[in-house]
Structure formats: structure tokens, C-alpha cells
Amino acid sequence: MQTSALHLGLHPVSAATLCQGRRSQVKQSGWTLERFSRHLPRMIQTDQNPNRTRRLERTLGDWMRARLPFAVAEFVMFTLKQGWAAIFGILLLGGLLISDRIWQPDWALARYDALLLYALGLQVLFLAAGMESWREVRVILLFHLTGTVMEIFKVDAGSWAYPGDGLVKLWGVPLFSGFMYASVGSYMARVIRLFDMRFAPYPPLWLATCLAVAIYVNFFSHHFLPDIRLALFVATVVIFIRTRIWFYLGGQAYWMPLPLAAFLSSFFLWVAENVGTRTRTWLYAGQDSDQWVSIAKMGSWYLLLYVSFVTVTLVVRDALSHTPYRPVTPTDVRQSPASATPPPEVQ
Incomplete structure (x- = not known):
């Protein structure tokens, strides 16, 4: 998995795969704006819980990626x-x-x-x-x-x-x-x-x-x-x-x-x-x-x-790290065999 600066966007393979996968997940789960708004208050009771924060981000991100171009959805998520x-x-x-x-x-x-x-x-x-x-x-x-x-x-x-x-x-x-x-x-x-x-x-x-x-x-x-x-x-x-x-x-x-x-x-x-x-x-x-x-x-x-x-x-x-940081490859992104690389270790 390659990473990039914010203005350069996602790695092409991972972006396409992730976008397609997230769209299918949203359709299967039946997420709608009404359902999202109903669950939102309960999900943001505390953002000290990392799992709850990630769940909220995933829910909102899935909803937007199903309706917006991937790059636009990511920018909106970043802004929010x-x-x-x-x-x-x-x-x-x-x-x-x-x-x-x-x-x-x-x-x-x-x-x-x-x-x-x-x-x-x-x-x-x-x-x-x-x-x-x-x-x-x-x-x-x-x-x-x-x-x-x-x-x-x-x-x-x-x-x-x-x-x-x-x-x-x-x-x-x-x-x-x-x-x-x-x-x-x-x-x-x-x-x-x-x-x-x-x-x-x-x-x-x-x-x-x-x-x-x-x-x-x-x-x-x-x-x-x-x-x-x-x-x-x-x-x-x-x-x-x-x-x-x-x-x-x-x-x-x-x-x-x-x-x-x-x-x-x-x-x-x-x-x-x-x-x-x-x-x-x-x-x-x-x-x-x-x-x-x-x-x-x-x-x-x-x-x-x-x-x-x-x-x-x-x-x-x-x-803080005094040595260069190598991010861990997300486990939910399926790469093609040609682009797949083993997850690097965090220093």
C-alpha cells in the first residue's frame, strides 16, 4: 500500500477497490439518511472511545461514498x-x-x-x-x-x-x-x-x-x-x-x-x-x-x-517519533496481486 500527501489523493488501486467495496457495503446494510440520523446521537455520546469514533466515521463515510465521488467524499469527511x-x-x-x-x-x-x-x-x-x-x-x-x-x-x-x-x-x-x-x-x-x-x-x-x-x-x-x-x-x-x-x-x-x-x-x-x-x-x-x-x-x-x-x-x-513513520496498511482494503505489499511496521 502506498501512501501520499493530502493533496495527492489515494493510491489508485486502493481508492478504486475501497470505493467499490464501501458502496456495496452500504447497499447491503440498507443505510439511509433517516437511519443514520436516528443512530447519530447515540454514537457520539463520547468521542473518547476510539472504537465508537471509528464506527461513526465508518457509518458517515459509507453513506457519503455511496452518493459522492470517492475523492469528494474523503474531502468532506476530512472537513467534518x-x-x-x-x-x-x-x-x-x-x-x-x-x-x-x-x-x-x-x-x-x-x-x-x-x-x-x-x-x-x-x-x-x-x-x-x-x-x-x-x-x-x-x-x-x-x-x-x-x-x-x-x-x-x-x-x-x-x-x-x-x-x-x-x-x-x-x-x-x-x-x-x-x-x-x-x-x-x-x-x-x-x-x-x-x-x-x-x-x-x-x-x-x-x-x-x-x-x-x-x-x-x-x-x-x-x-x-x-x-x-x-x-x-x-x-x-x-x-x-x-x-x-x-x-x-x-x-x-x-x-x-x-x-x-x-x-x-x-x-x-x-x-x-x-x-x-x-x-x-x-x-x-x-x-x-x-x-x-x-x-x-x-x-x-x-x-x-x-x-x-x-x-x-x-x-x-x-x-511523536524521532524516526520516520511507516503507516500500517489497512486490513479492509483488498489489493490486486500486482500491487499488494506486506504491511510495514510502525517505528
């Missing part, structure tokens, strides 16, 4: 799983949009305080539903703390501001803002688990940690010392250029270079930044709410993602 991994952040952004539309200045509860209660409620719900483990929550709490410290410093330095009122503020920073950073940690922890990701070959831990510390410190020190972010951009590529993010979708292995994944993720975080400013939840210095956030903020998020990733590796150390 990414959205499910980012559900905490998506719900937070939804809270910003809805509260901006409905909140009145004469209400007893300030909008920022309501957003804090909303974010706390989401976190409790995720724990109660088993969507996050206590081990993951501890790391997410670290995101919250490091993010809040940065917020306090940046607001004091005049980089951005929170124009609304609120009782629960710390040096001008509403405490719900820390959950925006925590949502990034939640996404990373969940996406690694949901996609069964492997990062290989991963650089030495001390080197990755030193890079993360240098990036975080530079967010503060560039106000007083020369800004070294250009050197940090180069360092991220040099250190992680060989690192591939391996992930599984429908039993098929794909990979993407880690720096490319960080760049693409920074774009979506830039989009989220615009949601925050359009709703006047926060505003950058000299910016009006109807103006787009500077595209340069993508660079800041690109660097901050490496800090986030190294932090998450505190609880997902088993996903």
Missing part, C-alpha cells in the same frame, strides 16, 4: 472531522456572533461576563460528555494561563483593547479571553486523537521546546529589544521541515508537512480574529470594527501555533 475537532472554538465564535446581535447595554449582566459563563459552561459540558479528558483539560488550562498573561501584557502595551464593559476583568482583560487561547489547545488535543496522528521524524524535544520558549518570549521582548520573528520563521522551517503529520481517514494514511499545516491553520485563526473584531469583542490599535485584521497577524498565529503544539505534546508524547 476537522470541524468536530475544533467544535470548542466554533461554539465560542458562535457565542461572540450571537451575543453581539442580541446584547443590550442596559442588561444587568455585561456581555463579557456572560461570555465567561458561556465558556465555562462549554468546558463543563465537554468534560461531562467525555469529549475531553482531565489530562487534556490540564494542558488546556495551561493555554488559558499563558494566553491570559500575554493578553494582560499586550493590552497594557496598547497592541489591542477590549472596548466593552465587564465586572470580571483583570487589568482591562476580560477573563473569557483566555478561553480563546484554550480553544486552540482543545483543537490540537482533539484533532491528534480523532485523526490518530503521528508526527515523524520529530526533532529533539529540547530543540522544539527551546524554539517554543523563544517564540513566546519574543512576543514580549520585541517591545523593548529587536524583533527576531524573521529568524524564528526560518527556525520553524529548518527545525520542522522533515516532520510529517501522519493521519488516518477511512483507514487510509495521509501526510502533510508540519510547517504547511501550521500555515493553513494560521489562516483560519486569522478568520477567527476577524470575527472577534467585527463583533467589537476586541479591537487592534487604530482599527475600526468594519476593517479587516492585518494579514500580518497570520504570521503571529503561525508562530504561536508552535508554542501551542509543543505545549500539547506534554500529554500526547506517544504521538
Whole structure:
């Protein structure tokens, strides 16, 4: 079985065989949209159970592969799983949009305080539903703390501001803002688990940690010392250029270079930044709410993602490999004799 980068698609033989096999399985099992929607709530009671998560993915994947071209179905599945991994952040952004539309200045509860209660409620719900483990929550709490410290410093330095009122503020920073950073940690922890990701070959831990510390410190020190972010951009590529993010979708292995994944993720975080400013939840210095956030903020998020990733590796150390990773061939894919190869071992 050959594997490929995400944009190159599946191995031709395995793709055709898998598509044909999945279509026949769907027809035999009688899966319909009505039946799928009836079983969906029970199947997503907890995504901490790997078997249940795979069963949900297989059910939804079978239904779509019977109705869509194989490549389109795989892309839709990838998008849906990414959205499910980012559900905490998506719900937070939804809270910003809805509260901006409905909140009145004469209400007893300030909008920022309501957003804090909303974010706390989401976190409790995720724990109660088993969507996050206590081990993951501890790391997410670290995101919250490091993010809040940065917020306090940046607001004091005049980089951005929170124009609304609120009782629960710390040096001008509403405490719900820390959950925006925590949502990034939640996404990373969940996406690694949901996609069964492997990062290989991963650089030495001390080197990755030193890079993360240098990036975080530079967010503060560039106000007083020369800004070294250009050197940090180069360092991220040099250190992680060989690192591939391996992930599984429908039993098929794909990979993407880690720096490319960080760049693409920074774009979506830039989009989220615009949601925050359009709703006047926060505003950058000299910016009006109807103006787009500077595209340069993508660079800041690109660097901050490496800090986030190294932090998450505190609880997902088993996903790291210092040697190249060779994915296991899926057992449910029947290869032709000419293309069949023995399953490689995971290093």
C-alpha cells in the first residue's frame, strides 16, 4: 500500500477497490439518511472511545461514498472531522456572533461576563460528555494561563483593547479571553486523537521546546529589544521541515508537512480574529470594527501555533517519533496481486 500527501489523493488501486467495496457495503446494510440520523446521537455520546469514533466515521463515510465521488467524499469527511475537532472554538465564535446581535447595554449582566459563563459552561459540558479528558483539560488550562498573561501584557502595551464593559476583568482583560487561547489547545488535543496522528521524524524535544520558549518570549521582548520573528520563521522551517503529520481517514494514511499545516491553520485563526473584531469583542490599535485584521497577524498565529503544539505534546508524547513513520496498511482494503505489499511496521 502506498501512501501520499493530502493533496495527492489515494493510491489508485486502493481508492478504486475501497470505493467499490464501501458502496456495496452500504447497499447491503440498507443505510439511509433517516437511519443514520436516528443512530447519530447515540454514537457520539463520547468521542473518547476510539472504537465508537471509528464506527461513526465508518457509518458517515459509507453513506457519503455511496452518493459522492470517492475523492469528494474523503474531502468532506476530512472537513467534518476537522470541524468536530475544533467544535470548542466554533461554539465560542458562535457565542461572540450571537451575543453581539442580541446584547443590550442596559442588561444587568455585561456581555463579557456572560461570555465567561458561556465558556465555562462549554468546558463543563465537554468534560461531562467525555469529549475531553482531565489530562487534556490540564494542558488546556495551561493555554488559558499563558494566553491570559500575554493578553494582560499586550493590552497594557496598547497592541489591542477590549472596548466593552465587564465586572470580571483583570487589568482591562476580560477573563473569557483566555478561553480563546484554550480553544486552540482543545483543537490540537482533539484533532491528534480523532485523526490518530503521528508526527515523524520529530526533532529533539529540547530543540522544539527551546524554539517554543523563544517564540513566546519574543512576543514580549520585541517591545523593548529587536524583533527576531524573521529568524524564528526560518527556525520553524529548518527545525520542522522533515516532520510529517501522519493521519488516518477511512483507514487510509495521509501526510502533510508540519510547517504547511501550521500555515493553513494560521489562516483560519486569522478568520477567527476577524470575527472577534467585527463583533467589537476586541479591537487592534487604530482599527475600526468594519476593517479587516492585518494579514500580518497570520504570521503571529503561525508562530504561536508552535508554542501551542509543543505545549500539547506534554500529554500526547506517544504521538511523536524521532524516526520516520511507516503507516500500517489497512486490513479492509483488498489489493490486486500486482500491487499488494506486506504491511510495514510502525517505528
